[in-house]
Amino acid sequence: MQNIKTAIIGAGFMGPAHTEALRRLGVQVVGILGVDQAESDKAAESLGIPKAYASFEDVLKDKEVQVVHLTTPNKLHFPMAKAVLKAGKHVLCEKPLAMTSAETKELVALAKETGLAAGVNYNMRFYPLCLQAKDMVQTGEAGEIHSIVGSYVQDWLLKDTDYNWRVLAEEGGAVRAIGDIGTHWMDMVQNITGLKIVEVLADLKILHPVRKRPKGEVETFSGKVQDIQATENVDIITEDCGSVLLRFNNGASGNLWVSQATAGRKNCLRYEISGSKTALYWDSESPNEIWVGQRDKANERMLKDPGLASDAVRPYIGYPGGHNEGYPDSFKQSFRAFYHFIAAGDPSATPQFATFEEGHHEVVLCEAILKSHKEKKWITV
Numbered sequence: 001m002q003n004i005k006t007a008i009i010g011a012g013f014m015g016p017a018h019t020e021a022l023r024r025l026g027v028q029v030v031g032i033l034g035v036d037q038a039e040s041d042k043a044a045e046s047l048g049i050p051k052a053y054a055s056f057e058d059v060l061k062d063k064e065v066q067v068v069h070l071t072t073p074n075k076l077h078f079p080m081a082k083a084v085l086k087a088g089k090h091v092l093c094e095k096p097l098a099m100t101s102a103e104t105k106e107l108v109a110l111a112k113e114t115g116l117a118a119g120v121n122y123n124m125r126f127y128p129l130c131l132q133a134k135d136m137v138q139t140g141e142a143g144e145i146h147s148i149v150g151s152y153v154q155d156w157l158l159k160d161t162d163y164n165w166r167v168l169a170e171e172g173g174a175v176r177a178i179g180d181i182g183t184h185w186m187d188m189v190q191n192i193t194g195l196k197i198v199e200v201l202a203d204l205k206i207l208h209p210v211r212k213r214p215k216g217e218v219e220t221f222s223g224k225v226q227d228i229q230a231t232e233n234v235d236i237i238t239e240d241c242g243s244v245l246l247r248f249n250n251g252a253s254g255n256l257w258v259s260q261a262t263a264g265r266k267n268c269l270r271y272e273i274s275g276s277k278t279a280l281y282w283d284s285e286s287p288n289e290i291w292v293g294q295r296d297k298a299n300e301r302m303l304k305d306p307g308l309a310s311d312a313v314r315p316y317i318g319y320p321g322g323h324n325e326g327y328p329d330s331f332k333q334s335f336r337a338f339y340h341f342i343a344a345g346d347p348s349a350t351p352q353f354a355t356f357e358e359g360h361h362e363v364v365l366c367e368a369i370l371k372s373h374k375e376k377k378w379i380t381v
C-alpha cells in the first residue's frame with residue numbers, strides 16, 4: 001500500500017481531508033490540482049505536497065500516479081472519473097458519484113471494462129460502531145429487520161444568506177439535501193443491513209426559493225465566520241429539507257428526514273434499525289457509542305473498543321477503547337478498504353468500500369425521490 005502514489009483533484013474542504021487520511025495510511029500523495037495554478041500552489045505548499053499541477057491533463061499524463069481522488073464539485077465528477085479511468089488509473093470519487101443515473105451507469109460500465117478499482121467515498125459507513133452494527137445484523141444478532149428510521153440534519157444552510165455551490169442544481173444536482181447528505185444515510189443503512197431500498201414516497205421542501213449569493217466564492221461550512229459584504233439574489237430549486245417513506249426489499253418499512261436547516265444540528269446522522277431480537281440506535285454526534293435495545297433484559301450501550309468489537313470490525317479501529325475516533329478516522333478507514341483492495345490485486349474480492357455500483361444506486365434513489373415528490377406518489381426504484 002505504501003508504494004501506491006496518488007493525486008488529489010480539488011483543494012477545498014475535502015482535498016486536505018483526503019490528503020491527511022491518506023498520509024495516516026502511508027499512501028504517498030504526490031500532487032494536487034486546484035481550480036487554477038494559484039490554488040494548486042497554495043494547497044501544495046500548505047500540505048507539503050511535492051507537485052502543484054497546472055491542469056487536469058497534467059494529472060492524467062503523470063506516469064507516477066496510480067490513483068486519483070476526485071474532491072471537486074459534483075458536476076465535475078462524471079467527466080473527471082471517466083477521464084481518470086480512461087487514463088488507466090484507479091479512481092476514488094467523492095459522493096454523489098455523478099449528477100444523473102445516465103452518467104453513473106456509464107461510469108459503472110467503464111469501471112467494469114477497465115478492471116480498475118473505482119470507489120465512492122461513503123466514508124460514514126466506516127465508523128467502527130456502524131461496522132459493528134453491520135456485523136450484528138448480518139450475523140443474525142438483531143433478528144429479522146422490520147423497520148429502519150432516522151435522519152441526517154445540519155444547520156449550515158438555515159438562513160437565506162447561507163450560500164455554497166451545492167444550492168445550485170447545475171453545480172450539485174437536482175436534489176440537494178437528499179443528494180448531499182441523504183445519500184450518506186441511505187448508504188449507511190443499506191450497508192449495515194444488506195437490504196436495498198426499492199420504493200420511495202417523498203415530500204421535499206425549499207425554505208428559501210431565493211438565496212443571497214455573496215459576490216465571490218464561499219468556502220464549505222464557512223458561512224458563519226466569513227465576512228460577506230455584497231450579495232446578489234439567486235433563484236433556488238433544490239430542497240433544504242424533506243421526508244422520504246421507504247420500503248426495503250425484504251418488506252421492511254422505514255423513513256428518512258433530511259435537513260440542512262435545523263438550528264443546532266451541526267452534522268447529525270441518526271438511525272434506528274429494529275429487528276425481531278434487538279434494535280440498534282446510533283448518532284454521528286456521539287459516534288463512539290451504540291445503543292442496543294432489548295425487549296426482555298436491560299438495554300445495552302456499547303462503547304467503541306477493539307477488545308469488544310467483532311473480528312471483522314477490529315482492523316477498522318485505530319485506537320484503544322476510551323480513545324475517541326471521529327469523522328477524519330472514517331476517511332482513513334474508507335481509504336484503507338480501497339487501497340487494500342488495490343494492493344491485494346484480486347478483482348473477485350468483495351470490496352468493503354462503496355463501489356461505483358453502489359454510487360449508481362444512490363443516484364437512482366435520488367432520481368426516484370425527486371420523481372415521487374413531483375408526482376406525489378410512491379415510486380418503484
Ligand SMILES: NC(=O)c1ccc[n+]([C@@H]2O[C@H](COP(=O)([O-])OP(=O)(O)OC[C@H]3O[C@@H](n4cnc5c(N)ncnc54)[C@H](O)[C@@H]3O)[C@@H](O)[C@H]2O)c1
Pocket residue numbers: 009010011012013014015033034035036039056070071072073074076094095096121122123165180219220
Ligand atoms: N464524504 C464526505 O463526508 C463529504 C463531505 C463534504 C463534501 N463531500 C463531497 O466532496 C466534494 C467537494 O466538496 P467540498 O465541500 O470539498 O467543496 P469545496 O467547494 O470546499 O471544494 C471544491 C474544490 O474543488 C476545486 N475545483 C473546482 N473546479 C475545479 C477544477 N476544474 N479542477 C480542479 N479543482 C477544481 C475548488 O476550487 C475547490 O478547491 C463534493 O462532491 C461533496 O459532495 C463529501
